[in-house]
Amino acid sequence: MSTLPPSLAGKAARASADDQPLYADRVRVYPQRVRGVFRRFKWAALIVLLAIYYLAPWLRWDRGPGAPDQALLIDMPARRAYFFSIEIWPQEVYYLTGLLILAAIGLFLVTSLFGRVWCGYACPQTVWTDLFMWVERLVEGDRNARMRLDKAPWSVAKAFRMVLKHSIWIAIAAATGGAWVMYFTDAPTLVVDMAHLNVSGATLFFIGLFTATTYLLGGIAREQVCTYMCPWPRFQAAMFDEDTLIVTYESWRGETRGKHKAGDPWEGRGHCVDCRQCVNVCPTGIDIREGNQLECIGCGLCIDACNTIMDKLSLPRGLVRFDTVSNQIARAKGGAAPFRLFRPRTLIYTAVLLLVAGVMAFGLGTRSTLDVNVLRDRNPLFVTLSDGTIRNGYTFKILNRARADRAFALTVEGMPEATISVIGGDSDTERLVLTARPDRVETYRVLVRAPRGQLTGDSTPLRFVLIETLADGEIAVQDTVFRGPR
Amino acid sequence: MPTKVEKDTVTGTDTTGHEWDGIKELNTPLPRWWINVFYATVIWAIGYYVVYPAIPGLNSHTDGLWDWTARKQLATQMEAVQADRAQWMDKLASTPLDQIPQDAALMEFAVAGGRAAFADNCAPCHGSGGAGGPGYPNLLDDDWLWGGTLDNIHTTVAHGVRWSADADTRVTEMPRFGVDGILDKNQINDAAEFVLSLSGGGSDKDAAARGQQVFAENCAACHGESGQGTRELGAPRLADAIWLYGGDKASVVQSITGARAGVMPAWAGRLDEATIRQLAIYVHSQGGGE
Numbered sequence: 001m002s003t004l005p006p007s008l009a010g011k012a013a014r015a016s017a018d019d020q021p022l023y024a025d026r027v028r029v030y031p032q033r034v035r036g037v038f039r040r041f042k043w044a045a046l047i048v049l050l051a052i053y054y055l056a057p058w059l060r061w062d063r064g065p066g067a068p069d070q071a072l073l074i075d076m077p078a079r080r081a082y083f084f085s086i087e088i089w090p091q092e093v094y095y096l097t098g099l100l101i102l103a104a105i106g107l108f109l110v111t112s113l114f115g116r117v118w119c120g121y122a123c124p125q126t127v128w129t130d131l132f133m134w135v136e137r138l139v140e141g142d143r144n145a146r147m148r149l150d151k152a153p154w155s156v157a158k159a160f161r162m163v164l165k166h167s168i169w170i171a172i173a174a175a176t177g178g179a180w181v182m183y184f185t186d187a188p189t190l191v192v193d194m195a196h197l198n199v200s201g202a203t204l205f206f207i208g209l210f211t212a213t214t215y216l217l218g219g220i221a222r223e224q225v226c227t228y229m230c231p232w233p234r235f236q237a238a239m240f241d242e243d244t245l246i247v248t249y250e251s252w253r254g255e256t257r258g259k260h261k262a263g264d265p266w267e268g269r270g271h272c273v274d275c276r277q278c279v280n281v282c283p284t285g286i287d288i289r290e291g292n293q294l295e296c297i298g299c300g301l302c303i304d305a306c307n308t309i310m311d312k313l314s315l316p317r318g319l320v321r322f323d324t325v326s327n328q329i330a331r332a333k334g335g336a337a338p339f340r341l342f343r344p345r346t347l348i349y350t351a352v353l354l355l356v357a358g359v360m361a362f363g364l365g366t367r368s369t370l371d372v373n374v375l376r377d378r379n380p381l382f383v384t385l386s387d388g389t390i391r392n393g394y395t396f397k398i399l400n401r402a403r404a405d406r407a408f409a410l411t412v413e414g415m416p417e418a419t420i421s422v423i424g425g426d427s428d429t430e431r432l433v434l435t436a437r438p439d440r441v442e443t444y445r446v447l448v449r450a451p452r453g454q455l456t457g458d459s460t461p462l463r464f465v466l467i468e469t470l471a472d473g474e475i476a477v478q479d480t481v482f483r484g485p486r
Numbered sequence: 487m488p489t490k491v492e493k494d495t496v497t498g499t500d501t502t503g504h505e506w507d508g509i510k511e512l513n514t515p516l517p518r519w520w521i522n523v524f525y526a527t528v529i530w531a532i533g534y535y536v537v538y539p540a541i542p543g544l545n546s547h548t549d550g551l552w553d554w555t556a557r558k559q560l561a562t563q564m565e566a567v568q569a570d571r572a573q574w575m576d577k578l579a580s581t582p583l584d585q586i587p588q589d590a591a592l593m594e595f596a597v598a599g600g601r602a603a604f605a606d607n608c609a610p611c612h613g614s615g616g617a618g619g620p621g622y623p624n625l626l627d628d629d630w631l632w633g634g635t636l637d638n639i640h641t642t643v644a645h646g647v648r649w650s651a652d653a654d655t656r657v658t659e660m661p662r663f664g665v666d667g668i669l670d671k672n673q674i675n676d677a678a679e680f681v682l683s684l685s686g687g688g689s690d691k692d693a694a695a696r697g698q699q700v701f702a703e704n705c706a707a708c709h710g711e712s713g714q715g716t717r718e719l720g721a722p723r724l725a726d727a728i729w730l731y732g733g734d735k736a737s738v739v740q741s742i743t744g745a746r747a748g749v750m751p752a753w754a755g756r757l758d759e760a761t762i763r764q765l766a767i768y769v770h771s772q773g774g775g776e
Contacts, residue, residue: 021515022502022513022515022516023515023516023517023518023520023521024515024516024517024518025517025518026517026518026519224517224519228517228520377615378615379613379614379615379617380613380615380617380624380626383617383624383626383627383773384627384727384728385627385628385629385727385728386627386628386629386723386726386727386728387726387727388726388727391626391627391773393626393772393773421773423771423773423775424587424593424771445771445773447773
């Protein structure tokens with residue numbers, strides 16, 4: 001800058017400001033094909049996870065007549081969720097909360113141990129992006145061919161490849177959206193209905209929505225989702241410490257990097273030959289040699305790429321490797337630091353995980369198929385009858401989660417002379433028989449009547465006891481109050 | 487205006503050239519597609535102006551290409567709801583009243599509809615819970631002026647009480663014993679004491695004894711010898727714990743002196759037969775039905 005004449009110095013400063021715009025154009029990433037242990041593991045994870053996603057709705061589970069036989073089903077119109085032998089009602093949505101907590105803590109634990117393996121292998125974004133890249137490679141060729149094709153002027157051949165690629169992408173996306181809807185409706189029925197072009201607008205909307213998001217996020221946006229949209233990379237650093245396994249570059253061995261000709265000595269220089277294979281294969285297009293960074297999803301493909309080169313050069317593998325920061329520091333000094341599986345952090349995560357899992361297991365294990373809800377009339381609080389006795393009204397709901405007709409005996413405790421009636425049934429008796437149809441909430445209007453002498457003040461404790469009329473029937477108890485005049 | 491763009495020594499990133507009290511802002515560029523998504527949403531928003539009612543005028547507003555308003559949507563949805571209900575309402579109106587309780591689904595529909603119709607039409611006098619108030623009968627208890635069977639309630643709702651516009655309305659008239667000079671003050675006092683004593687109340691036993699004679703001559707014709715009341719005449723039972731106009735002596739004296747004549751509108755003509763049946767079934771199901 002000092003060589004510029006004074007009259008141009010100002011313009012140079014302005015040009016510099018213009019060179020750094022506030023908005024950056026996207027740098028296209030052209031990941032190169034790679035072979036190795038981690039790539040094979042990533043393929044295996046992809047196949048297993050996609051198989052689960054596409055096949056799970058087809059699993060059947062016999063729940064008896066009249067009940068859906070799909071093992072995994074969220075039935076929105078009927079307000080029921082099915083998971084194999086478990087049937088969840090909307091009131092029990094806390095099981096879903098528990099699952100989400102388990103998933104979150106599990107993610108924290110795995111991340112503090114092995115870094116972002118979720119991001120690298122299991123996240124739907126990673127799995128579908130990987131699948132879409134595989135299609136892209138099949139149609140357009142590997143990295144260099146794709147870069148050439150993108151730069152080439154439009155031609156029939158280029159257009160053909162583009163149309164073919166996007167068509168396959170959209171087909172995959174549509175299959176993804178279709179499979180998503182199958183978790184919310186009977187899968188075989190849906191397929192038959194679709195074959196007959198007989199599906200509702202809502203179904204089409206959701207298939208379309210998930211087709212569009214799959215195509216956009218997996219095909220077009222790709223690593224931009226991880227870098228800009230996903231919150232996880234932003235706070236994952238809170239789970240990392242120096243004992244977390246992350247993708248590391250052994251800079252103490254690799255530097256000083258430089259080109260290497262066959263036969264040149266390795267003394268006085270690093271093992272990194274600056275071939276940029278680790279950068280070329282990276283699905284997010286970063287250089288791992290700059291250290292751990294936000295964009296790194298921890299997939300380990302750069303390790304495979306580097307190992308391939310190290311093998312060719314007859315150098316030890318692992319210049320880029322899954323390792324802990326503390327071990328890297330120790331190895332740089334010629335020592336070694338063992339991988340510590342048990343750390344306060346991992347122990348706490350494990351303890352919380354076990355606690356939540358235990359609470360959930362206990363909740364599921366002791367879950368009853370019977371529940372009652374009692375709503376006392378508030379307007380009016382009580383009714384005075386001709387003979388001076390007091391009557392309270394209750395809306396009595398029996399939640400029968402079993403798939404069978406059930407009969408119950410209802411009694412009240414707390415006022416010995418109280419009698420009970422049910423609208424449309426028996427009146428002024430000590431014991432009412434109430435029935436509940438399978439898998440339903442039955443609502444009864446129950447009236448309790450008691451002489452004034454039975455009341456203690458304006459609010460007398462009252463207990464409803466509902467006993468199933470079977471030898472080993474379930475019992476539900478609900479405490480409430482009986483209101484009267486002051 | 488950014489003037490001094492320089493390279494930050496720690497991060498190697500350029501600054502934006504902005505500086506506040508020595509604090510410089512790093513230029514971390516936003517992806518351009520991101521800002522383009524923002525522009526796309528702005529354009530999308532313009533679409534709302536075109537298709538929906540948006541721009542207000544002095545007396546009206548632009549209709550939009552779709553000619554949609556929330557009011558029109560509501561009207562359409564209400565029509566759909568009414569059409570859905572129509573088959574149930576028809577069934578409710580055509581099924582004999584005494585056979586409706588045997589149909590559980592029809593009962594569920596009738597009670598639910600009755601609850602809404604009650605809140606719209608009956609609650610102002612009888613209270614939202616049906617507990618009534620002084621002068622307005624409690625519909626939940628077991629004491630009925632004109633009878634508490636489904637049929638009785640249906641008749642009362644349909645034709646009202648002392649509703650002159652309806653030929654079939656329930657009519658009865660209690661004489662104004664005091665105002666019209668039929669009984670003197672002492673006789674009224676004695677009769678009131680007797681009436682109170684029928685349900686174990688009152689304080690003056692001698693007056694009550696004298697009142698028995700007055701009651702037998704003037705009141706028993708309608709209210710019965712022992713004050714058990716006569717439903718055909720709408721004459722309330724006096725020998726119980728329920729008092730429509732109050733059970734203290736002053737209220738009873740006032741009732742005898744000036745008489746009471748509550749009025750209830752006839753709902754036939756205002757509401758359709760199915761709704762009246764819904765109301766009757768709802769009221770009947772609230773605990774007092776016979």
